[in-house]
Structures are given as C-alpha cells and as structure tokens.
Amino acid sequence: MSAAVDPAHALPMGAEAFGFxxxxxxxxxxxxxxxxTAVMMAPEPDEPLLGVSVAPA
Structure with missing residues (x-):
C-alpha cells in the first residue's frame, strides 16, 4: 500500500475532533x-457514624 500527499489540495474544513x-x-x-469515590467511602451499614454516640438504655 502506498499513499501520495498532494500539497496543492486544500485542508478539509471542520472542527478538530481532539479539541472537542x-x-x-x-x-x-x-x-x-x-x-x-462516594460509594467507596460510605460507611458499612453496621458501622456507627462518626461523632454519634448512642447512650446505653
């Protein structure tokens, strides 16, 4: 396979794909x-929330 570039041919019009x-x-x-990240950092259901203490009944 071979290809030849014609320098006299105009550049194609349109936006560059990488820029978009x-x-x-x-x-x-x-x-x-x-x-x-939010799902990975969420506490397990059996873990108490930080700063919340439950007083024994």
Missing part, C-alpha cells in the same frame, strides 16, 4: 469519579 472530544472525556471521567 478531550474535554468531554475529562468531564466524563470526573463525573464518574465523584459517585464511585
């Missing part, structure tokens, strides 16, 4: 990181 898709990728990763 990279910020979308970063925002998507941050949007996923927040809930995943």
């Amino acid at each position: 898709l990279f910020p979308v990728f970063v925002i998507g990763m941050l949007a996923l990181a927040v809930p995943i």
Whole structure:
C-alpha cells in the first residue's frame, strides 16, 4: 500500500475532533469519579457514624 500527499489540495474544513472530544472525556471521567469515590467511602451499614454516640438504655 502506498499513499501520495498532494500539497496543492486544500485542508478539509471542520472542527478538530481532539479539541472537542478531550474535554468531554475529562468531564466524563470526573463525573464518574465523584459517585464511585462516594460509594467507596460510605460507611458499612453496621458501622456507627462518626461523632454519634448512642447512650446505653
């Protein structure tokens, strides 16, 4: 396979894909990181909450 570049041909019009898709990728990763971190840091159901003490009855 071979290819030849014609320098006289005009550049294609349109937006560069990387300039649009990279910020979308970063925002998507941050949007996923927040809930995943919240779930991982949530206390177990049998653990008492910090700073809350239950007085014996």
